Amino acid sequence: MGTKICPSEQGTLQVTRSSGACSPILKLEGIKKSYGQLDVLKNVDLSVNEGEVVVMIGPSGSGKSTLLRCINLLTVPDAGSIVFRGKDYGPNQIKDWRSRRAFERSLVQLRCDVGMVFQHFNLFPHMTAGENVMLGLTRAHGVHAREARRIAQEQLDQVGVGDKFSAYPRNLSGGQQQRVAIARAIAPKPHLMLFDEATSALDPELVAGVLAEMRRLAATGMTMIVVTHEMRFAFEVADRVVFMADGAVVEQGPPAHFKNPQHERTRAFLSAIGVA
Amino acid sequence: MNATYQFNWSVIDAHMWPMLVGLVLMIRLTIVGMVISLAFGLILALMRMSAARPVRVLASGVIDVVRSVPLIILLFWLYYGLAAQLGIAMQAFTAGAIALGITGSAYMAEVYRGGLEAVESGQREAAAAMGLTRAVAFQTVVLPQAARLVVAPTINVFVMLLKGATIMSTIGVADMIFVARQVSLRTFTPFELYTFAGLVLIVITLILAAIGGVIERRLSKGAGRHA
Ligand SMILES: Nc1ncnc2c1ncn2[C@@H]1O[C@H](COP(=O)(O)OP(=O)(O)O)[C@@H](O)[C@H]1O
Ligand SMILES: [Mg+2]
Numbered sequence: 001m002g003t004k005i006c007p008s009e010q011g012t013l014q015v016t017r018s019s020g021a022c023s024p025i026l027k028l029e030g031i032k033k034s035y036g037q038l039d040v041l042k043n044v045d046l047s048v049n050e051g052e053v054v055v056m057i058g059p060s061g062s063g064k065s066t067l068l069r070c071i072n073l074l075t076v077p078d079a080g081s082i083v084f085r086g087k088d089y090g091p092n093q094i095k096d097w098r099s100r101r102a103f104e105r106s107l108v109q110l111r112c113d114v115g116m117v118f119q120h121f122n123l124f125p126h127m128t129a130g131e132n133v134m135l136g137l138t139r140a141h142g143v144h145a146r147e148a149r150r151i152a153q154e155q156l157d158q159v160g161v162g163d164k165f166s167a168y169p170r171n172l173s174g175g176q177q178q179r180v181a182i183a184r185a186i187a188p189k190p191h192l193m194l195f196d197e198a199t200s201a202l203d204p205e206l207v208a209g210v211l212a213e214m215r216r217l218a219a220t221g222m223t224m225i226v227v228t229h230e231m232r233f234a235f236e237v238a239d240r241v242v243f244m245a246d247g248a249v250v251e252q253g254p255p256a257h258f259k260n261p262q263h264e265r266t267r268a269f270l271s272a273i274g275v276a
Numbered sequence: 277m278n279a280t281y282q283f284n285w286s287v288i289d290a291h292m293w294p295m296l297v298g299l300v301l302m303i304r305l306t307i308v309g310m311v312i313s314l315a316f317g318l319i320l321a322l323m324r325m326s327a328a329r330p331v332r333v334l335a336s337g338v339i340d341v342v343r344s345v346p347l348i349i350l351l352f353w354l355y356y357g358l359a360a361q362l363g364i365a366m367q368a369f370t371a372g373a374i375a376l377g378i379t380g381s382a383y384m385a386e387v388y389r390g391g392l393e394a395v396e397s398g399q400r401e402a403a404a405a406m407g408l409t410r411a412v413a414f415q416t417v418v419l420p421q422a423a424r425l426v427v428a429p430t431i432n433v434f435v436m437l438l439k440g441a442t443i444m445s446t447i448g449v450a451d452m453i454f455v456a457r458q459v460s461l462r463t464f465t466p467f468e469l470y471t472f473a474g475l476v477l478i479v480i481t482l483i484l485a486a487i488g489g490v491i492e493r494r495l496s497k498g499a500g501r502h503a
Contacts, residue, residue, distance in 0.1 A: 074401050104409055112407035122402035126420045139416060140407035184406070 023086075025050045025223055026192060031070055031080035033063075040066045041077065042247040048192070048225060053218045055234040056227045058244035059269055064227045067244070068194050071225070072114045073107055084110060085191060112140055115185030119197040121177040123169040129156060129180045130165035133187050141188050155183035159213050175206030182213055186222070193217065195226040231275045243269065287465040288472045294459070295469070298452035299476060302441040305369065305449070309376025309437050314430075316377065317384025324389055335385070342382035347440045351375040355447045372444040376437045383436065387429040391422035424495035431488040435481050442473075452476070 024047040033041040040063045048054050056064050069075040071082060073089060081090035089110050123132050133152035137143040143151065156162045159179040161172075169177050178198060185193060195214065199207045211233050218224055218237050228234055234241060235255040242252040243266050251263050258275075261267050288295075323335035342350075355371040358364040366374075395418050403413035445454035456469035463469075 072405055074405060107404075108407050108409055111405055114405075116402075116405040118398060118402065120398055122396075122398040124399065124402070124417055124421075135416060136406035136408065139412050188406075 024048055024083075025085055026071065026225075027081075027083040028067075028071070029081045029083075031067065031077045031082070033066055033070065033075065033077045040247050041070070044080070044244075044247070044249055046242065046249060048223060050191075050223055051221045052239045053222075053224045053226065053237055054240050054242055055238035056225065056242045056244060057229070057231070057234055057269075058250075062244045063247040064244055065196050068116075068196050068225065068227055071192075071194060072111050072116060074116075085113065108140065112188065113190050114192045114194060115188070115190040116194040117178070117181050117185050117196070117198045119200050121169070121174070121181045121201070123177055123181055123184075125169050128166050128168055129161065129172065129183075132169070132180055133184045136184065136188055151187055152183070155187045156180065159183045160209075173206060174202045175209050178202065178206075178210045179213060182210075182217070186217065191223060193222055193224045195224065195228070197227055197229065199228065199230060229273070231273060235275075245269065281467075284465055284468050287459075287463055287468045291455070291459045291463075291469065294455045295452055295472065295476075298450060298455035299473075301369075301449065302438065302444070302451040303480075305372050305376060305441045305444060305451070306434065306438045308373040309380050309441075310434050312373070312377025313380025313384045313433065313437070316381035318388055320381055320385035321388035321392065324385055325392065339382045339385050342378055343386075345379075347375060347379055348443050348446065350378060351443065351447060368444070368447045368449045371447060372441070372449050376440055379440065380433055380437050383433045384430065387426050387433060388422070390429065391426035392418060394425050395421045420495075424492060427492045427495065428488050431484050435484060438477065438480065442477075 027047040029045050031041050031044040031046075032039070044063075044067055046054075046067070056067070058064055066075055070077045070080075071084075073082070077091055079091060081088050081092065083089075089106060093106075123129075124135070127135065130149065130152045133155055134145070134148040137148035137151060138145055153162065153165055156165055156179075159182055161176050161179045161183070164172060164176060164180065169180070172180065182198075198214065199210050202210060207230070211230060214224075214226065215233075215237055226234070226237075235258065238255050240252055241255055241258055243250045243258070243261070243263075245265050250265050251257075251261060258266070258270065261270065320335050320339060323331050324339065326332050326335070351371060354375050355366070355368065358366070399417055399421065400413060403417040404410075408416070441451060442453045444451050445457065448454070452473050453470075456466070456473050460466040460469050
């Protein structure tokens with residue numbers, strides 16, 4: 001949509017008309033992760049373009065969360081490259097980094113630019129909603145407290161919990177908590193948002209509200225990777241759906257593609273959950 | 277002595293003052309021991325939770341050994357053993373404070389670890405995911421949550437050290453128990469004097485528990501100032 005400025009491979013800026021022409025904002029290659037004998041991720045490749053909404057589906061235990069966590073290195077993969085906005089953060093790079101300090105600086109750089117929303121919200125219980133949103137701004141992004149407060153209020157307003165600035169998480173409903181968590185993640189204006197089953201822990205009547213916020217965010221052009229079991233939402237909002245099973249990407253394509261999936265594994269999954 | 281024992285309050289009345297001087301000394305000893313414990317306990321706890329296995333093993337070894345050595349033996353090693361073997365002579369008060377500090381550090385290490393580990397892993401992850409460094413995440417997210425969990429057990433350690441201070445009389449520290457013994461040698465009223473000492477300690481313990489309760493409630497109100 002509109003004019004986009006994309007960094008090219010050479011690091012110079014080029015102006016293009018559509019997001020599709022950009023090099024991917026994120027490119028995962030050969031991601032592997034094992035826990036002991038269990039191979040959780042087996043050589044996963046995935047690339048995501050700027051502005052794209054990628055929805056990951058698949059059976060429980062297929063490695064979706066692990067893959068998502070590898071992107072911001074909450075989990076460090078055993079092998080593979082994680083190229084985000086032209087810089088590789090993969091485990092090969094880690095070996096090259098001389099000191100813990102350099103490693104941590106690099107991690108911080110990556111995480112400051114990637115927002116994450118968790119299944120269980122993970123709000124900080126000793127801080128108010130507003131303080132939850134402000135913390136990253138002031139302590140990771142160096143925003144002055146006064147400005148951070150203004151941004152926090154604005155973001156809470158955006159997700160419909162503007163009146164809860166001074167409320168502690170325990171006094172909020174699950175839906176309100178997750179909205180605060182979304183505000184907290186998007187306040188620093190990251191280039192990529194990760195959602196790991198953001199509605200799975202919510203009471204059924206609160207799911208729609210949170211999905212609406214995610215839909216709204218997608219409409220602003222935010223690049224998003226969304227793990228979800230909400231199939232209607234998935235097929236409606238996704239630019240591309242990725243089906244994972246047993247630690248590998250089995251098949252991917254635009255939502256329409258999944259009306260007639262190519263792989264037996266995909267068909268079995270979709271019919272098991274009552275789609276197709 | 278009669279069949280019905282007469283509790284002789286007048287003894288306490290007469291010797292209240294030196295007893296309380298002994299108590300103050302005990303409290304001073306305990307506070308010095310506690311300060312050592314708070315600092316070294318945290319260091320031990322962080323070592324115990326280190327990513328480096330040898331550091332972890334060392335710390336847990338130290339913690340387990342220290343916790344299994346009776347305080348009185350630790351005290352004798354420090355006071356008599358070091359002097360005899362290495363010619364390091366220290367004052368009874370110093371030896372007592374160090375003995376309390378060593379024991380207290382081992383117990384505080386476990387208290388800190390309990391508190392830090394009780395903070396859900398999702399909290400550290402959320403802090404890390406927003407780009408906070410480990411140090412800032414520890415300071416703003418982990419520590420404030422752990423703090424309220426360690427208040428009560430920290431007070432337990434303090435009480436334990438205060439009780440531990442009662443054996444300092446064995447190396448000649450003039451604490452409340454020492455005074456009680458000295459006086460009862462003359463007055464033959466150990467029951468009164470030790471009972472008084474016990475009551476004083478019970479009162480102090482109850483006061484500490486009450487203070488702990490207040491602090492805990494304060495912290496859990498969510499005094500979450502950070503910016
Ligand atoms: N920290 C861990 N230690 C051991 N096994 C893990 C760990 N994290 C995930 N796993 C295992 O990896 C597999 C994939 O998990 P996960 O990525 O959470 O799947 P999904 O999100 O698709 O349900 C599961 O079998 C899970 O038990
Ligand atoms: Mg998962």
